[in-house]
Amino acid sequence: MNSFEVxxxxxxxxxxxxxxxxxxxxxxxxxxxxxxKTVTIHNIPDILDVNLMIELLHDMGVQVNKLNxxxxxxxxxxxxxxxxxxxxxxxxxxxxxGSVMLAGPMLARFNKAYIPKPGGDxxxxxxxxxxxxxxxxxxxxxxxxxxxHCFQLSTKQLMATNMLLDxxxxxxxxxxxxxxxxxxxxxxxxxxxxxxYIQQLCKMLNSMGAKIKGIGSNLLxxxxxxxxxxxxxxxxxxxxxxxxxxxxxxxxxxxxxxKNAGVNHLGMIPQKFxxxxxxxxxxxxxxxxxxxxxxxxxxYLDGGILTVYDHPWPGFTPDLISIVLVVATQxxxxxxxxxxxxxxxxxxxxxxxxxxxxxxxxxxxxxxxIGLGRKQSLKAIxxxxxxxxxxQALLIAALSAKGVSTIQNIEQIDRGxxxxxxxxxxxxxxxxxx
Numbered sequence: 001m002n003s004f005e006v007x008x009x010x011x012x013x014x015x016x017x018x019x020x021x022x023x024x025x026x027x028x029x030x031x032x033x034x035x036x037k038t039v040t041i042h043n044i045p046d047i048l049d050v051n052l053m054i055e056l057l058h059d060m061g062v063q064v065n066k067l068n069x070x071x072x073x074x075x076x077x078x079x080x081x082x083x084x085x086x087x088x089x090x091x092x093x094x095x096x097x098g099s100v101m102l103a104g105p106m107l108a109r110f111n112k113a114y115i116p117k118p119g120g121d122x123x124x125x126x127x128x129x130x131x132x133x134x135x136x137x138x139x140x141x142x143x144x145x146x147x148x149h150c151f152q153l154s155t156k157q158l159m160a161t162n163m164l165l166d167x168x169x170x171x172x173x174x175x176x177x178x179x180x181x182x183x184x185x186x187x188x189x190x191x192x193x194x195x196x197y198i199q200q201l202c203k204m205l206n207s208m209g210a211k212i213k214g215i216g217s218n219l220l221x222x223x224x225x226x227x228x229x230x231x232x233x234x235x236x237x238x239x240x241x242x243x244x245x246x247x248x249x250x251x252x253x254x255x256x257x258x259k260n261a262g263v264n265h266l267g268m269i270p271q272k273f274x275x276x277x278x279x280x281x282x283x284x285x286x287x288x289x290x291x292x293x294x295x296x297x298x299x300y301l302d303g304g305i306l307t308v309y310d311h312p313w314p315g316f317t318p319d320l321i322s323i324v325l326v327v328a329t330q331x332x333x334x335x336x337x338x339x340x341x342x343x344x345x346x347x348x349x350x351x352x353x354x355x356x357x358x359x360x361x362x363x364x365x366x367x368x369x370i371g372l373g374r375k376q377s378l379k380a381i382x383x384x385x386x387x388x389x390x391x392q393a394l395l396i397a398a399l400s401a402k403g404v405s406t407i408q409n410i411e412q413i414d415r416g417x418x419x420x421x422x423x424x425x426x427x428x429x430x431x432x433x434x
Contacts, residue, residue, distance in 0.1 A: 003408045004421060007430035008380060008401035011291065012254035014427045018242050018261060019045040019418045020070065020235035023319075024197040026098035027174045028204050028233055029053050032062065032074035033105035034178060035208060037230030040073040044235060048415040052096050059083060059092075075230075081106060084114035085148045100131060101171055104178035107140055107153050115151040130165055130172030137163045138176070138183055160185030160224055168193040168218060168312040174201055181210040183224040192220045195313040196236055196265040207231040237262035241417065242287065243269045243320040244392050247327040249289035250278045251400040256427065258287040267314045272324065275306060276331055294374055297333030305368075309338035321345065322393035329357040329378065330400065331371035338366050348390040351383040355401055380405040388416035395420070399429055 020043035029050070032039040044050060046069065054072065058064045060083045063075040083089055084102065093099035093116050106113035115128065132142055132151070139159040143152050160183045165172065173193040178201075180187040192198070194216055202215040208231045211223035242261045249256040250273070263270075263285050270280060270287070277295030281288045297306050308328075310318035318341045328335040329352060339345050343364040353359055355378040358370040380403030385391030391413040398405035407413075410433070413420060421431045 001408065002410050003406050003434050004395065004398070004410050005432045005434050006395065006398040006405045006407065008399050008403065008405060009377065010252070010399070010428060010430055012248070012252050012256060012399075012424070012427040012429055015257045015259050016245055016423060016427060017259045018237040018245070019047070021045075021197060021238040022047060022050060022240070022416050023170070024200050024235050025050045026053055027101060027197055027201045028235070029057065029074070030098075030101040030105055030174075031178055031201065031205060032057065033076045033079065033102065034109055034182065034205075035228040035230060036075070036077045037228075038073055038075045039208070039230050040067070040071065040232045042071045042232070042234040044070050044072055045238065046070065046418045048411065049096055049098060052092065053098055056089065056092060056099060056102070059088070079110070081110040081112060084116075085145070085150060085152070090116040090149060098171070100128065101175050101178070103131065103135070103153060104175035107135060107155065108158060108179045108182040111156065112152070112154045114148070115153070116149065130167055130169040131175045134163060134165065134172060134176035135179060137161045138179055138187070158183035160187040160222075162188045163190065165189065165191040167191070170195050170198060173198055177201065177212070177220065177222065178205070180222040181205055181212070181224065181228065182226070183222075185224055187222045187224065189220040189222070190218065192218050193312060194218050196239070200233075200236060204231060204233045207233070236265055239266050239269060239317065240319045240389070242266060243273070244323050244396070246270070246273045246278060246280060246287065246289055247323040248396050248399065250276070250292060250295055250327050251330060251396050253291050253293060254289075254427070255291040256289050258289070260285055261287045263287065268316055269320065272308060272316050272320075273327070275308070276324070276327055276335070277333075278327070295331055297328070297331045297335055297371060299333070305334050305336055307336040307338055310340055318342065318345070319389050322348065322389045323396065325349065325367060325369060326352065326393040326397050328369040328371055329359070329397070330374055332373040333371050335369045335371070336366065337369060340365060345387070345390070348386050348394065351381070351394060352378075352397060354381050354383070355379050355397060377402045379403060382406040382408070384408040385410055385412040388412055392417060392420075399424070399431070
């Protein structure tokens with residue numbers, strides 16, 4: 001098992017470019033199963049989760065052609081529709097929650113799909129009810145197959161319906177959407193997720209011949225079509241990487257420019273970091289963060305303590321809550337962090353407290369951070385990465401800490417951030433993969 005050895009306390013400088021969006025990649029790569037024509041996708045990040053998804057498609061019989069480092073073409077002409085019920089798939093997909101999004105396209109095109117128990121981050125309960133209920137409303141039958149240890153979905157023909165999702169789940173919306181594009185009739189999905197990733201998926205599907213209206217809203221209308229064609233699609237820059245690099249610049253007092261940041265798709269991410277007192281300047285599609293000796297948290301007009309909480313788009317993304325929490329440890333002022341969606345995502349704060357951060361873990365969903373204002377630096381320790389986002393947050397903490405830190409279980413970080421050690425070394429970071 002690999003680890004990062006990080007010598008912190010070094011000011012960084014330079015330019016860094018975000019990778020292609022991981023969450024978008026998992027959705028649009030799944031969508032190639034909806035057609036037997038060629039689909040070409042550009043700006044695909046070279047990370048473990050995405051590479052595993054591509055490997056699963058290859059194992060299913062999809063023709064996969066790597067055009068260059070970040071571009072692939074896919075042709076799902078001869079697909080083994082029983083592969084998802086195999087032991088091999090179950091073992092591989094257990095490492096990747098995103099594999100559940102293969103079900104929607106398979107159900108739409110082949111009238112059956114299998115869903116094994118999902119894997120991925122250990123950040124709390126992440127239920128599949130939204131996916132299953134949506135498929136059932138489209139006319140699919142749902143059973144658990146004991147000997148195959150998976151859920152089976154089947155239908156003679158998906159039929160359009162009007163549905164109200166019980167939660168605006170991003171993966172649930174994507175899965176149901178991909179099933180609905182080939183259903184007979186007109187489907188409406190109310191309380192749909194409307195994240196940029198979903199908008200991109202809709203645009204890609206429409207370019208393939210789907211008829212989706214309401215893109216960018218929480219009410220999607222899908223007129224079913226008989227078949228889809230091939231297309232060419234380019235992923236957005238990863239907004240989570242962009243937010244991570246803003247936090248990195250602040251914590252290490254560094255002057256960093258984030259090139260091609262996808263500014264128009266960041267929502268309130270820049271605003272939330274500005275509320276922590278971080279200066280940043282948007283220049284066209286780039287973000288410039290100057291070196292700051294200190295940053296002070298804003299307070300509400302009535303003097304109340306700032307609360308940062310996650311919320312479905314266009315609210316603040318839950319994937320940056322861990323980064324904001326780490327950045328707050330060196331701010332001037334206090335912040336209440338409220339992670340609403342996942343009950344285990346704040347459990348990495350014990351490692352930050354071991355580094356000297358002042359944090360009160362109120363309950364599984366809330367933590368109060370009392371900023372040190374750089375009066376006391378974080379100290380280096382040995383720690384383990386519990387999930388993708390917490391791992392990146394701990395890496396940022398280590399880069400700001402005095403001494404040499406060791407971060408174990410970095411496969412979790414590699415799942416979401418491509419060649420992060422190489423890219424940080426280009427900014428002047430002292431980080432080794434051991």
